[in-house]
Amino acid sequence: MSGLKIAAEFFPMNERDLDAVAALEASLQIFPWSRGNFEDSLTAGYSVWVLRLGGDLIGFSVVMSVIDEAHLLxxxxxxxxxxxxxxxxxxxxxMECARLGGAAKLFLEVRPSNERAVELYRHFGFRQIGTRKGYYPAVVGREDGLIFDKELA
Incomplete structure (x- = not known):
């Protein structure tokens, strides 16, 4: 082996990715999005991307933009x-895709129990601007959603 490292690359999500993206989502979430949710995002023209390492799909993102704001879904x-x-x-x-698409601000919601994600968002300068009470389904009852935003300009 030469020790060369394979670079991860971004690609626009397409119909052929839907099963793999839905399977990845199901492996990550107790209450995952369905394949149909991802398909609807494609149909709606959202900014939907996959990250591939070699031939393997290792990540995805879905961003909805409206006028000058975007929402990381x-x-x-x-x-x-x-x-x-x-x-x-x-x-x-x-964030860069949202900014290039004309968004000046990016919003998102995250479970307080998803501490790694909360830490990542704060690291990137997102600030908590509110809480949606009972926003997410939980194993018992509901879990709040922390609302974050970040200026992109």
Missing amino acids: NIGVCKRYQGQGYGARMLRHA
Whole structure:
């Protein structure tokens, strides 16, 4: 072996990716998005991307833009590749796509129990601007959603 490292690359999500993206999402979430949710995002023209390492799909993001604002609807990285900087790359890419699409601000919601994600968003300068009470389904009852935003300009 030459020790060459394979670079991860971004590609626009397409119909052929839907099964793999839905399977990845199901491996990450207790209450995952369905394949139909991702398909609807494609159909709606959202900014939907996958991250591939070699031929393997290791991450995805979904961003909805409206006028000069964008909303990060979903983002995920395969558990095997978490903690290696791929989540940060996905987030940077999502922010840049939103900015290039004309968004001045990016919003998102996150579970307080998703401490790694909360830490990542804060690291990138997102600030908590509110809480949606009972926003997420939980194993018992509901879990709040922390609302974050970040200026992109």
